[in-house]
Amino acid sequence: MVVAEIPKVTDDMVSGDAVEKEEGKPFVLFGREFSRKQVCVAGAGILCAALLIGGGAYAISHASWTGDSNVPAVSQSKDDEKQDMVLTLEVKADGWDADTSTPVIAHIEDADGEVDFYTAIAANKQVTVKVGKSGTYTVTLIPPVNADGSTYKAASSKVKAGKDDKKTNGTVITLEKVDADKVTKDDLTAIAKDVAAAVKKGDSTLTGDRGAALAKKFEDNIKKNPNADADAVEKETGKAEETAKEDKSDAKTPETSDNKKNDSGSKSDSGNNGSGNKSDSKPSGSNNSNSGSSSKKDDTPAHVHKYDIYHPAVTHTETVHHPAVTHTETVHHPAVTHTEERSICNGCGADITGNERAHAYNALMAGNKACGAYHTVYNTVTDSAAWEETVTTTDSAAWDETVTVTDSPAYYTCSCGATK
Structure with missing residues (x-):
């Protein structure tokens, strides 16, 4: 081993000359001479390397201790947990008309029975129904009835709740149309009974004046079907109207709002309730209550009807046949005769013609x-001989006329659904 000799410090070393002499002297290490500048650079490099190795070791040991080596620097937002979830769906019904047809009534249920309510929605457009929490829900549809008495087969589907981000493509449920002449009396009465049951657990689209108007619309359209049992239908829809006018419901967490795609700047339109009214209501359950809570009336001011939504009369054309107008006359036909020349004997009076x-x-x-x-x-x-003949004379020929028949007269409605 080579040991470097440490210079002895004397009084003259304190002076400037001594310092300069010392700065000029090299260091001897491992048998080699190094300048002061080389020693400083080497020392700095060794110090940096030590810091890097120590810092890496600390980071590794800290990560293994906390168990969060993959945790992002920014914590996850809890907005997803607080945001109400909705069902996004679209009911397709060929021949359904927003002004003359009844709405579709959707029955929303979850698996544990905490969510159970009915809501009226428009067909042929995407709508959202607020359910409050995530999960898969059963949506059962009460089919609408058109102005000509035709309807659709009932349908049901499982729908998964998601965020109301206005971009989600909804679950599409297609209803199979049943022409008016093929709908049975029992089918029509069953729809009326289902409406009465829906009103009992309906949201604000099925309660109050709006619910009563909806029940009346079902009654009118069902009775236009010649196969309908008018008395049975009136009995069931009458129950629905009375229940709706009580303006209370056993619905759990109902809330409906239409989702117009790519229209983020417009107000949410809750859709046509089938009688030509646009619903802007909130659910009968207030403040987005948790599942299982009963619906409650809010403290908004009393509604004043404004009948400013016009619905034209529903008509169709028919061909009426007018028979010919005639009368009878008696025509006389005279006898047909001819004249003959005869020779008569002057003595005996015999006819001697030709003799x-x-x-x-x-x-x-x-x-x-x-x-x-x-x-x-x-x-x-x-x-x-003469004879008489009775003949028929036509005063005006037969003709066909096209006439317009009114199925339902024109009327006005309020935005809440009340009809005038």
Whole structure:
């Protein structure tokens, strides 16, 4: 081992000259000479390396201790937990009309029975139904009834709740149409009963004046079907109207709002309730209550009806046949005759036409001078007798007329659904 000799410090080393002399002297390490500058650079490098190695070791040991080596620097937002979840769906119904058809009534249920309510929605457009929490819900549809009495087969689907981000493509449920002449009396009565049951657990689209108007719309459209049992339908829809007017419901967490895609700047439109009204209501449950809570009326001011939504009359055309207008007359047909020329003997009066000479000769030979001459007569002969004929005379020919028949008269509604 080579040991470097440490210089001895003397009094003259304190002076400037001594310092300069010392700075010029090299260091001897491992048998080699190094300048002061080389020693400083080497020392700094060794110090940096030590810090890097120590810092890395600390980071590794800290990560293994906390167990959060993959945790991001920014903590996750809790907005997802607080945001109400919705069902986004679209009911497709061929032939459904927003002004004349009834709405679709959707029954929303979760698996544990904490969410259970009915809501009225428009067909052929995407809507959202607020359910409060995530999960998969059963959506059962009460089919709408059109103005001509036709309807659809009931349908049901599982729908998963998600965020109301206005961009989600909803679950599409397609209803199969049933023409009016193929709908049975029992089918129509069953729809009326389902409506009465829906109102009992309906949200604000099925309660109050709006619910009563909706029940009346179902009654009117069902009764337009010739197969309907009018008395049975009136009984069930009458129950629904009375329940709706009580303005209370056993619905749990109902809330409906339409989702218009790519229209973030517009207000949310809750859709047509089937009687031409746009619903801007909130659910009968207030403040986005948790699942299982009953609906409650809010403290908003009393609603004043404003009948400013016009619904034109529903009409159709029919062809009416007008028969010809006629009368009868009696026509007289005279007899058909002709005239014949006859020769009559002056003596005996016999008709000797064509035998005049022979008759006269024979009479003279017998001494009968009276039969020696004759005269001519003209007789009328009837070929056919006179007769009467009854004939029909047409005063105006038959014709067809196209007429317009009113199925339901024009009317006005308030935004809440009340009808005038």
